[in-house]
Amino acid sequence: VGPEFLSKLGEVVGPQSLVTEPAGKWVYGYDNSRRHAEPAAVAFAASAEQVRRVAALCCQEGVSLVARGRGTGTTGGAVPIGGGVVLALERMNRILGTQADDRLMVVEPGVTNEEVQREAARHGFFWPPDPTSAAFCTIGGNLALNSAGPRAVKYGTVRENVLGLRAVTGAGEEIKTGVYTTKGVVGYDLTRLIVGSEGTLAVITEAVLKLTPLPEAKRTVRAIYSDVSAAARAVARIMARPVTPCALEFMDARAIDLVRLHGAADLPAHAGAMLMIEVDGPGACVDQAAGLVMEAATDEGLIEIAQARTQAQLDELWEARKALSPALRHVAPKKINEDVVVPVSRIPELMAGLEDLARRHAVTIVNFGHAGNGNIHVNLLVDPDDSAQMGRAERCLSDVFDLVLKLRGTLSGEHGVGIEKREFVQREIDPVTLALMGRIKAQFDPRGILNPGKLLPRQAAGAATASPDS
Ligand SMILES: Cc1cc2nc3c(=O)[nH]c(=O)nc-3n(C[C@H](O)[C@H](O)[C@H](O)COP(=O)(O)OP(=O)(O)OC[C@H]3O[C@@H](n4cnc5c(N)ncnc54)[C@H](O)[C@@H]3O)c2cc1C
Numbered sequence: 001v002g003p004e005f006l007s008k009l010g011e012v013v014g015p016q017s018l019v020t021e022p023a024g025k026w027v028y029g030y031d032n033s034r035r036h037a038e039p040a041a042v043a044f045a046a047s048a049e050q051v052r053r054v055a056a057l058c059c060q061e062g063v064s065l066v067a068r069g070r071g072t073g074t075t076g077g078a079v080p081i082g083g084g085v086v087l088a089l090e091r092m093n094r095i096l097g098t099q100a101d102d103r104l105m106v107v108e109p110g111v112t113n114e115e116v117q118r119e120a121a122r123h124g125f126f127w128p129p130d131p132t133s134a135a136f137c138t139i140g141g142n143l144a145l146n147s148a149g150p151r152a153v154k155y156g157t158v159r160e161n162v163l164g165l166r167a168v169t170g171a172g173e174e175i176k177t178g179v180y181t182t183k184g185v186v187g188y189d190l191t192r193l194i195v196g197s198e199g200t201l202a203v204i205t206e207a208v209l210k211l212t213p214l215p216e217a218k219r220t221v222r223a224i225y226s227d228v229s230a231a232a233r234a235v236a237r238i239m240a241r242p243v244t245p246c247a248l249e250f251m252d253a254r255a256i257d258l259v260r261l262h263g264a265a266d267l268p269a270h271a272g273a274m275l276m277i278e279v280d281g282p283g284a285c286v287d288q289a290a291g292l293v294m295e296a297a298t299d300e301g302l303i304e305i306a307q308a309r310t311q312a313q314l315d316e317l318w319e320a321r322k323a324l325s326p327a328l329r330h331v332a333p334k335k336i337n338e339d340v341v342v343p344v345s346r347i348p349e350l351m352a353g354l355e356d357l358a359r360r361h362a363v364t365i366v367n368f369g370h371a372g373n374g375n376i377h378v379n380l381l382v383d384p385d386d387s388a389q390m391g392r393a394e395r396c397l398s399d400v401f402d403l404v405l406k407l408r409g410t411l412s413g414e415h416g417v418g419i420e421k422r423e424f425v426q427r428e429i430d431p432v433t434l435a436l437m438g439r440i441k442a443q444f445d446p447r448g449i450l451n452p453g454k455l456l457p458r459q460a461a462g463a464a465t466a467s468p469d470s
Contacts (some may be wrong), residue, residue: 001040001084005061005402007086009043012053013261017044018319019092028068028086033420039066045090048166048174048205054087055203056172058449065170066200069110069141073410074337075418077145077198082452085226087203089140095119096206103211104163104180106439109140109204116209122142123213131323131414140204145416146196150247150278153239153372157191161210167194167202170445171182180208193440198416199451201444212229215280218246219290220314223275223297223305224268228252228355228367230301232348233275235371238277238296239344243289247278248372252351255368258327259320268303273370276317324368325377332381336397341375342409353403361396363389373412401427417455425457 010018011386018043019025030036040063045051058065064084071078080086089155100123107116113134115126120126129142130149136150136280141147143165155161164178178184178191194202225231229422231250238248251259251274259274260267267274277297279289294305308314351367358365369377378400381395401424403409411421411428426434444450448461457463 001063001189002339005057005063006041008057009041009054012057013043013045013050019044023268025086028088029080031071031076031078033418035076035079035419037079037081037083037387039080040083042088044088044091045439048092048168051087051089051092051203051205052168052172052174054085055168055170055449058085059172060211062447063449063451064453065203067140067144067203069113069144070136070139070140073141073145073418074415074421075412077416077418077451078141079419079452081419083447087136089203090338092205093138097122098211099115100125100211101454102180102212103182105209105211107139107207107209108142108150109207110138113137113139113142117161118420120211121214123286126214127209128161128212132325132412139207139209142195143195144199144374146414148370150249150288150370150413152375152414153248154246154280154409156243159195161212162191162195162207163193163210164208165191165204167204168204169202170264170447170450171223171429174205175202182210187253192208193298196418198363198418198455200441200455215246215282217283217286218278219282219286220247220308220317221279221290221294221305222272222278222308222317223274223277223294224303225299225326226270226301227272228349228351230300231275232300232371234275234297234299234302235347236345237299239372240297241292242308243276243279243292245293245372246280248277248367248371249369249370250376251273251276251321251324251368252366254364254366255324258331258366261327268389271303271414272301276321277395286390296297312443321368327365328381329458332383334384336380336393338380338397338400338411339369339413339415340374340378340391340400340404340409340411341374341413341457342404344372344374346407347371347374347376347410349407350374350376350403354405357396357399357403361392361399364392365395365396370413372411373407384411389408422453422457424457424461425455 029043064082066080068078089110092108096106363383366379
C-alpha cells in the first residue's frame with residue numbers, strides 16, 4: 001500500500017476519517033481473540049456509497065479489506081492479518097426506521113445490539129439475537145457471525161431474524177438481498193448466505209431486522225442435578241415437549257464453582273450440574289408453562305428444582321451466568337474457548353466424552369452454554385507458560401473436535417471460524433462442497449480482497465480466487 005493509494009482512500013472517506021499513524025491504527029488491529037496485526041490504514045465509513053467506493057478502490061488495487069464492527073469477535077475475524085485496509089463501520093450507526101405494523105426495523109451496520117433492543121422495546125418488540133456482548137457489539141458483527149445467545153433456543157439465531165440486506169461485494173458492487181415481508185421466495189437466498197460469512201463475501205451496509213413482540217411475562221427455574229448426565233437427559237426431555245423454553249442454559253460442576261464465587265452461596269455443595277430454564281408468554285399462561293417444564297426437568301439425578309422467587313434472585317442467576325466467560329478468563333487468561341454444537345439427544349455422550357478427554361490429556365475443562373440448542377462452550381484452562389500443558393491442550397482440542405463431529409455436531413455455533421478454526425473446517429466439510437464454497441467466494445470477491453485468511457481453509461480460498469491470502 002503506497003502513498004498514492006492512501007491519498008485516493010482519503011479522497012473517498014475524507015482526511016478526517018482516515019487513520020494512518022501507528023498508534024491510531026493499533027487499536028483497530030485486534031479483537032477479543034487477543035490476536036493483533038497492523039493494517040496499512042483504518043478508514044471510517046459514513047455511508048453505503050463510501051463503502052462501495054472503498055471496496056471498488058481496494059479491488060482495483062488488489063488491497064485487502066477487513067470490515068470491522070467493534071472488535072468483540074473471539075476468533076480473530078476482524079484482525080487484518082493480510083494488512084490492507086480496516087473499514088470501521090462504527091460511524092454508520094443510525095436506526096433508519098421502525099415499522100411496528102410490519103414488525104421490522106431498518107438499521108445501519110454500526111448500531112449496537114443494545115441500541116436496537118432499546119429502540120425495539122419502545123415499540124413493544126425485541127430483536128431475538130442476544131449475545132452477552134450486546135452493549136458493545138454491532139449489528140454488522142452479529143450478522144457477519146450469525147451471533148446469538150440464550151434466546152436462540154426458542155426464537156432462532158440471526159438467520160431466522162433478518163429479512164434483507166444491502167451489501168457491497170469485493171468487486172465494489174452494491175447488492176440488495178431479501179424482502180420486507182415475512183415470506184418471499186424470489187431468487188436465491190443471498191441474505192442467509194451473507195449472514196455468517198464473516199465479511200468474506202460482502203460488507204453489509206444496511207439490514208432489515210425482523211422484530212418479535214415482547215412477551216408479557218417470564219418465569220425462571222433453577223434445576224440442580226447430581227451429575228452432568230442427569231442434566232443432559234433432562235435437556236433432551238424438555239426439548240421434546242410442546243413448551244419450548246426461551247432459555248435453557250447449562251453449567252457443569254466447575255462452572256457452578258465459579259457461580260458460587262460470584263456470590264450465589266445457596267448452591268448445594270454436591271451440585272454436579274445446573275440448568276437455568278426460562279419460559280415466556282402471555283401472563284395467564286406462564287405458570288402453567290413453568291410447571292410443564294419443571295415436570296420434564298425431573299430426573300432421578302435431580303437434587304433440587306425451584307422457580308426464582310424474587311427479581312433479585314433472578315438478576316443474580318443471570319448475572320452469574322453472564323459473568324462466567326470473563327470469570328474464566330480471569331482464572332485462566334489463555335483459556336481455549338470453543339462453542340461446539342451437537343444434536344440435543346447426543347449431549348449426554350458429548351459430556352461423557354469430554355470428561356474422558358479431560359482425564360486422558362490431564363487438562364481441566366469447564367463446560368457451560370446453551371444446552372437447548374446443544375451449543376456447549378467447552379473451555380480448556382491452560383497456562384501459557386507451561387509448554388507441556390499447552391501441547392496436551394492442543395491435542396485435547398483436536399480430539400474434542402473429532403468427538404463433536406462423530407456425534408454429528410458442528411465446530412461452532414456462534415463464534416464462527418475466523419482464523420482460529422480455519423484449518424479444522426475440512427474435518428467438517430468435504431472437499432467437493434468446500435470447492436463449491438470457494439467458487440461462490442470468487443463470484444462475490446473476484447480478487448479475494450475481502451477478509452483474506454479467514455473462514456475457508458487455505459486451499460478452498462486460494463483455488464478459486466486470486467487471493468492476497470496470507
Ligand atoms: C464478553 C463477550 C461476550 C460475548 N458473548 C457472545 C454471545 O453470547 N454470543 C455470541 O454469538 N457471541 C458473543 N461474543 C462474540 C462477539 O461479541 C460477537 O461475535 C459479535 O457479533 C461481534 O460483533 P462486533 O461488532 O464486535 O464484530 P467484530 O468483532 O468487529 O467483527 C466480527 C466479524 O464480522 C465481520 N464484520 C463486522 N461488521 C461487518 C459488516 N458490516 N459487514 C460484513 N462483515 C462484518 C468482521 O470482518 C469479522 O469477521 C462475545 C464477546 C465478548 C467479548
